[in-house]
Amino acid sequence: MTDPTALPDFPPPTDEHPLRGRVLDVLIDEGYRPDIDGDGDVAVKVQGQQLYLRCTEGAVTILRVFGQWRLDEDVAGDELARLRACNSVTGRLSVAKTTLGGDILVASAEHVVTTDTGLKSIVGTSLELVLTAVNLWHEALAQITGQPASQSDGQSDGDQSDAGGDRG
Template sequence: MTDPTAVPSFPPPAPTPPLRGRVLDALQELEFGPDLDGEGDVGFTAAEHKMFVRCLDSEKFDIMRVFGQWAISDRVPSDLQTRLNACNDVTLGMNLVKAGIAGGNLVLTVEQVIAKRENPKAKVTIAVGLLVQAVALWHKNVIAKSGTQPPAESEEEGQPRPEPQPWLSEAAVRSGGSAPQEQVERAAADEQDEAASAEAEPETQDRG
């Protein structure tokens, strides 16, 4: 007969699978064809864009970085300040997305915190959608705001389009040094609308 005062013996909890393994499973479920590259990142293709996932494990939570590198269209001015202004607009105007220029290419990243036993599938889907929107928004913004858009494309049904908003880096600021909230919110909303309606997407380029 079992001793009622004895401490029950339960099996130890199953070890938490590493984030990279969970990401691989999620990408396979999404049919994105994941594989591992030489740097240990998970590569995959979504919506004809080549992207990567870098997994950073810690004791309490993990960090998942989804990123990609895109060749810049020849229609975009070669001036670095113009390109960086467009990156700044994307970073300030979109949630989670960070934009930059590296080696002459556009680099976009989304970083998210993942709980130890969390299935990252939903957050992978969110990150992919944001990056696809961001790359279209960046190219559309940089062409419209730099004034290089051909006149034939700047008119619709004989009516000129409204003047584009200025770069956020050149926006008027309050005396305290922060941009007016209504101006930032309006610019961010305009850019989100542009991203949602963008149809043409530039060709992707694998990371070098």
């Protein structure tokens, strides 16, 4: 008899979470190895960075693509300078935004989706846009503080296990 704990984890049926199922399909088709985290978000590594796709379904269905980065002491600027850098990025980009909570930088892109929405382009573009927003934030902070851009350690906040994996 096979040990049931040894069986692979399969995603839930798509009819339970239709958007999440579609997002998983898009990521797998694009060569990523997504996983579902403890919060029910789709987790995936892109260019070595852990990103998440949150699918909120209800009267309005929303796809939120985001990443979180803990800022270390090497990142210049006080809170006001960091918030100004967030404002600069959010004003510059039409879909993505950056926010700051304590020493956590969050870059995100949100979309209202329907069953007819073509997710392939939205998911791919949003993953790249979130990473671009982080780079633009570092550039904006460097301009505001007059100091050279200091990238974080490249780790997004949260579980850094290889479960999400890069493209396979």
